[in-house]
Amino acid sequence: MKKVENILREHRYQRSRIIQILQDIHVQYNYLPAKVLKYVSKRLKVPLSKIYSLATFYTAFSLKPRGKHLITVCMGTACHVRGATAMLSEFERRLCIKHGETTRDLNYTLETVNCLGCCAIGPIIVYxxxxxxxxxxKDVTKVLQGKL
Ligand code: FES
Structure with missing residues (x-):
């Protein structure tokens, strides 16, 4: 837990900085591991239930390991009518996962979002x-080959 201890030290063990602490831990591990949350709870004397309520409230936090690469497919109306469903299905087929999941080799996490606010250039993904x-x-292949 040396990395976590360093993060806690950087934030001077301040409970009021719990969200920033969770953000830094998320950057470090690419998700929030259960054992780390227990450790933080103990060190900061913050109830574990409070930490979990924060961790589940903010969509930027994940409690499951995430892939090295994050693919987000917009499924908002404008993107949907321009074929987003077919693109999502193709990513799911090629990666052998459903959206919301991570590949076993931890290379990819596939997510969806309802609108990215740039409908005019849809359909859109974020890689x-x-x-x-x-x-x-056809761009699905390029993304998975790292060519886009
Ligand atoms: S619906 Fe996809 S960016 Fe708005």
Whole structure:
């Protein structure tokens, strides 16, 4: 727990900084491991139930291991009518997972979102933070090959 201890120290063990602490832990592990949350609860004397309520309230936090790469497919109305469902299905088929899941090798996590606020360039996906608009079915292969 050295990494976690360093994070707690950086935040001077301040309970009021619990969200920032969870953010830093999330960056470190790419999710919030249960054993780490228990440790934080003990060290900061914050009830574990409170930590879990924060961890589940914010969608940026994940309690399950996430992949090295994050693919988010917009399923909002504008993207849906332009073929987002077929693209999502193709990602699911190629990765052998459903949306909301992570591949066994922890390479990819596939998620959906309801609107990214840039409907004019839909259908759109986000790959590791990069927005890719006017996405086409054939682009699925390029994404998985790291060519987009
Ligand atoms: S519906 Fe996809 S960006 Fe708005």
């Amino acid at each position: 590791d933070g990069k927005y890719i608009g006017e996405f086409k079915l």
